[in-house]
Amino acid sequence: MNAQHQPTGSAYFMAAETARPETHTLSVLVDNEPGVLARVIGLFSGRGYNIDSLTVSETEHEAHLSRITIVTTATPNVLEQIKSQLERIVPVHRVVDLTVRSNELGHDKPLERELALVKVTGSGENRVEALRLADAFRAQVIDANTEHFIFEITGRVSKIEQFISIMRPLGLVEICRTGIAAMNRGAQGM
Amino acid sequence: MAKSGLFSPTRKTGQGVRHMAGKEMQMTGAEIVLQALKDNGVKHMFGYPGGAVLPIYDELHQQDDIEHILVRHEQGAGHMAEGYARSTGKPGVVLVTSGPGATNVVTALQDALMDSIPLVCITGQVPTSLIGSDAFQECDTVGITRPCTKHNWLVKDVNQLARIIHEAFRIATTGRPGPVVVDVPKDVQFATGTYTPPSPVIAQKSYQPKVAGDLEKVRAAIELMAGAKRPIIYSGGGVINSGREASQLLRELVELTGFPITSTLMGLGAYPASGKNWMGMLGMHGTYEANMAMHDCDVMLCIGARFDDRITGRLDAFSPNSKKIHIDIDPSSINKNVHVDIGILGDIGHVLEDMVRLWRASKKTDRTKLEPWWAQIDRWRGRKSLAYTPNRDVIMPQYAIERLCALTRDRDTYITTEVGQHQMWAAQFFGFEEPNRWMTSGGLGTMGYGFPAAIGVQVAHRDSLVIDIAGDASIQMCIQEMSCAVQYNLPVKIFILNNQYMGMVRQWQQLLHGNRLSHSYTESMPDFVKLAEAYGGVGMSCDKPGDLDAAIMEMIDTPRPVIFDCRVASLANCFPMIPSGKAHNEMLLPDEATDEAVANAIDAEGRALV
Ligand SMILES: Cc1cc2nc3c(=O)[nH]c(=O)nc-3n(C[C@H](O)[C@H](O)[C@H](O)COP(=O)(O)OP(=O)(O)OC[C@H]3O[C@@H](n4cnc5c(N)ncnc54)[C@H](O)[C@@H]3O)c2cc1C
Ligand SMILES: Cc1ncc(C[n+]2csc(CCOP(=O)(O)OP(=O)(O)O)c2C)c(N)n1
Ligand SMILES: [Mg+2]
Numbered sequence: 001m002n003a004q005h006q007p008t009g010s011a012y013f014m015a016a017e018t019a020r021p022e023t024h025t026l027s028v029l030v031d032n033e034p035g036v037l038a039r040v041i042g043l044f045s046g047r048g049y050n051i052d053s054l055t056v057s058e059t060e061h062e063a064h065l066s067r068i069t070i071v072t073t074a075t076p077n078v079l080e081q082i083k084s085q086l087e088r089i090v091p092v093h094r095v096v097d098l099t100v101r102s103n104e105l106g107h108d109k110p111l112e113r114e115l116a117l118v119k120v121t122g123s124g125e126n127r128v129e130a131l132r133l134a135d136a137f138r139a140q141v142i143d144a145n146t147e148h149f150i151f152e153i154t155g156r157v158s159k160i161e162q163f164i165s166i167m168r169p170l171g172l173v174e175i176c177r178t179g180i181a182a183m184n185r186g187a188q189g190m
Numbered sequence: 191m192a193k194s195g196l197f198s199p200t201r202k203t204g205q206g207v208r209h210m211a212g213k214e215m216q217m218t219g220a221e222i223v224l225q226a227l228k229d230n231g232v233k234h235m236f237g238y239p240g241g242a243v244l245p246i247y248d249e250l251h252q253q254d255d256i257e258h259i260l261v262r263h264e265q266g267a268g269h270m271a272e273g274y275a276r277s278t279g280k281p282g283v284v285l286v287t288s289g290p291g292a293t294n295v296v297t298a299l300q301d302a303l304m305d306s307i308p309l310v311c312i313t314g315q316v317p318t319s320l321i322g323s324d325a326f327q328e329c330d331t332v333g334i335t336r337p338c339t340k341h342n343w344l345v346k347d348v349n350q351l352a353r354i355i356h357e358a359f360r361i362a363t364t365g366r367p368g369p370v371v372v373d374v375p376k377d378v379q380f381a382t383g384t385y386t387p388p389s390p391v392i393a394q395k396s397y398q399p400k401v402a403g404d405l406e407k408v409r410a411a412i413e414l415m416a417g418a419k420r421p422i423i424y425s426g427g428g429v430i431n432s433g434r435e436a437s438q439l440l441r442e443l444v445e446l447t448g449f450p451i452t453s454t455l456m457g458l459g460a461y462p463a464s465g466k467n468w469m470g471m472l473g474m475h476g477t478y479e480a481n482m483a484m485h486d487c488d489v490m491l492c493i494g495a496r497f498d499d500r501i502t503g504r505l506d507a508f509s510p511n512s513k514k515i516h517i518d519i520d521p522s523s524i525n526k527n528v529h530v531d532i533g534i535l536g537d538i539g540h541v542l543e544d545m546v547r548l549w550r551a552s553k554k555t556d557r558t559k560l561e562p563w564w565a566q567i568d569r570w571r572g573r574k575s576l577a578y579t580p581n582r583d584v585i586m587p588q589y590a591i592e593r594l595c596a597l598t599r600d601r602d603t604y605i606t607t608e609v610g611q612h613q614m615w616a617a618q619f620f621g622f623e624e625p626n627r628w629m630t631s632g633g634l635g636t637m638g639y640g641f642p643a644a645i646g647v648q649v650a651h652r653d654s655l656v657i658d659i660a661g662d663a664s665i666q667m668c669i670q671e672m673s674c675a676v677q678y679n680l681p682v683k684i685f686i687l688n689n690q691y692m693g694m695v696r697q698w699q700q701l702l703h704g705n706r707l708s709h710s711y712t713e714s715m716p717d718f719v720k721l722a723e724a725y726g727g728v729g730m731s732c733d734k735p736g737d738l739d740a741a742i743m744e745m746i747d748t749p750r751p752v753i754f755d756c757r758v759a760s761l762a763n764c765f766p767m768i769p770s771g772k773a774h775n776e777m778l779l780p781d782e783a784t785d786e787a788v789a790n791a792i793d794a795e796g797r798a799l800v
Contacts, residue, residue, distance in 0.1 A: 032289070035336070035344075035345070080525060081525075084524075087522075088520065
């Protein structure tokens with residue numbers, strides 16, 4: 001999952017990479033069959049591509065379709081390769097670069113949301129502060145006793161990261177994040 | 191359909207149940223495998239039995255429609271199937287057991303993946319209830335083969351088995367061809383389920399390769415080509431994959447346009463070596479004229495080749511001033527290593543048909559415009575980059591290939607190779623006139639490929655002359671298949687260019703590692719003549735140039751498997767050569783390759799890139 005960025009050029013006459021890497025969000029529509037996720041992940045690790053975030057879930061039960069959302073960072077050429085390589089996987093129906101698409105639609109970037117569960121323990125001042133900040137971030141308390149809270153927070157990645165860093169000194173003990181769900185604005189489907 | 195007749199003696203002659211192609215019926219999983227293979231036109235398969243495939247072997251035993259070739263190592267089965275596929279255009283079929291059977295075939299699967307060879311490999315698996323329990327001879331076959339197949343399946347439901355096998359054939363053979371694996375647990379082989387015949391309706395919808403090219407792009411390509419002053423056609427293995435028709439169309443296109451043509455290692459034979467526009471192979475060991483023309487051209491038409499690193503050399507110096515057109519069926523091949531100006535996605539046969547038709551309708555080649563270019567090419571040809579110094583006492587390896595080529599000219603000949611210098615000399619000196627006559631491991635470069643591949647070719651072409659041009663080191667990697675060749679009376683010829691070295695490795699050590707020949711001398715060489723005899727084949731050897739023709743003729747006329755130990759000059763090197771980190775116009779030529787030039791050829795930076 002955390003393969004370092006490598007250009008995909010030849011392993012033998014490799015020139016130094018000069019193009020700048022960009023972060024893009026891809027939506028991949030796949031048949032929901034055994035091994036499909038392994039194929040996608042194996043492609044990324046096998047070819048040295050990055051996965052910054054990955055989420056997957058069945059979206060159309062009847063049609064057995066799942067939607068995988070991948071955030072990846074690579075140079076423009078490699079991004080093209082990633083798309084073509086994904087399309088080569090037999091159970092992959094469609095690959096849409098949401099970042100490119102959103103630019104075409106005249107937007108800055110696609111809508112992206114993530115959900116996180118954040119467990120914070122503590123007492124006294126810290127506890128009060130945690131609750132107050134959670135409120136400011138519109139995080140919900142989904143479990144609590146006298147020693148802890150579990151917050152559920154949804155939003156952009158930056159918001160979640162900010163929330164986590166604020167909670168850290170206030171007794172943060174556990175985090176679970178879903179990774180990014182994304183789609184483009186407007187009436188059109190993927 | 192009732193199971194009556196299943197145990198009747200008529201089954202042995204294939205008269206019983208499995209004859210009823212095209213109908214739905216109840217069968218065991220093992221029967222379904224056989225029926226599905228037959229319905230997909232399979233006549234031969236290569237395999238090796240074991241616990242997890244015994245039900246299928248039992249079915250094989252009771253029918254005559256499919257001939258099974260028993261190999262001696264599963265890697266051999268894979269390469270045989272590759273040779274069979276490449277020489278016929280049909281998929282090769284492999285059957286192996288679980289665990290070690292499956293892992294042994296992995297090298298051949300990756301080889302087929304790299305060279306776009308259609309294979310259908312059926313592997314046995316432990317019963318579904320035991321999967322994941324580290325059962326006897328269990329391995330995660332779909333996991334291990336996922337990155338070395340085009341697609342693979344673990345079949346858990348006998349009712350899905352037929353559909354999956356049909357789909358396996360479709361995926362292996364269409365689009366960019368490649369190997370597929372169908373992993374069948376033993377309980378699924380025993381279970382009874384419904385057989386469904388092949389049908390286009392039930393195919394996986396997400397896989398629909400596009401064969402017709404975009405006409406607008408074809409038109410744009412023609413405009414570019416028509417305006418070219420220094421054009422070149424660079425063709426590759428995709429032309430062979432596309433079928434005979436594609437080679438025919440390629441020849442027509444060359445004829446119509448008058449363009450010079452070169453080809454990769456994988457595409458040899460698509461355009462005839464005797465054709466007047468032929469410039470020889472390009473790339474690392476390609477001819478001077480082909481590489482110089484690639485470097486200096488103004489329009490490059492790449493047809494079914496993939497800008498491999500053996501072709502491009504230094505990417506930033508690759509054909510710097512040309513507009514590039516690329517026809518390929520795989521979108522990931524286009525713009526992968528080299529940016530192209532026009533990428534046409536489609537099957538070579540389909541696209542070339544349009545291209546030839548449109549060119550014919552609208553363009554006339556102005557041959558005078560190409561004259562200066564051809565004059566330049568002729569000057570490059572004049573360098574005679576494949577020249578070597580003949581020797582009266584020692585057989586030069588190049589000479590051996592030239593004689594082999596000359597003496598097999600008017601025969602129905604197929605050539606396979608192992609990997610090394612002998613492979614490159616075969617590519618350079620054996621002129622191929624037709625497609626599907628040349629089987630070599632290009633992408634993976636698998637030593638041990640050539641001999642089993644030759645057996646596979648011979649299975650498909652019983653009366654043809656099939657020769658594996660081998661190296662003394664490579665041949666020892668799958669030599670056990672001698673036993674297979676002898677068993678099935680397959681009169682394959684192994685022609686070893688015996689230089690007592692891993693010559694290709696030694697050449698690189700000379701160029702890159704200060705001539706320190708670390709472990710590249712083939713010590714304790716077997717006596718190949720006795721080895722052949724031990725297997726029940728025929729052994730021959732020759733070490734005098736004067737005796738070579740007669741010996742080759744004797745080999746050709748021997749109707750049995752032969753190992754020919756051709757003792758060649760031990761220190762010959764393969765030129766031309768583009769050293770790593772260098773551009774096309776910086777190649778080493780044979781007469782220039784003095785010790786000094788060779789020593790200085792690769793600077794420190796290039797050495798790190800190798
Ligand atoms: C020791 C050694 C030295 C080598 N030196 C050289 C050398 O000097 N020169 C050289 O050329 N090679 C050399 N090779 C081989 C090299 O490594 C590559 O295997 C080879 O160059 C690739 O050939 P190709 O580009 O034709 O591609 P292939 O591997 O044959 O790929 C075919 C391409 O065509 C496409 N395609 C397939 N089917 C179709 C279809 N129906 N329609 C359209 N497109 C299709 C595929 O998508 C793919 O892009 C060497 C190999 C070894 C082992
Ligand atoms: C399975 C495998 N292992 C290692 C290599 C690396 N390799 C490439 S060529 C070569 C030497 C081949 O020697 P030989 O078969 O005698 O051929 P020659 O070059 O002498 O003609 C080796 C070891 C390879 N290509 N394949
Ligand atoms: Mg050798």
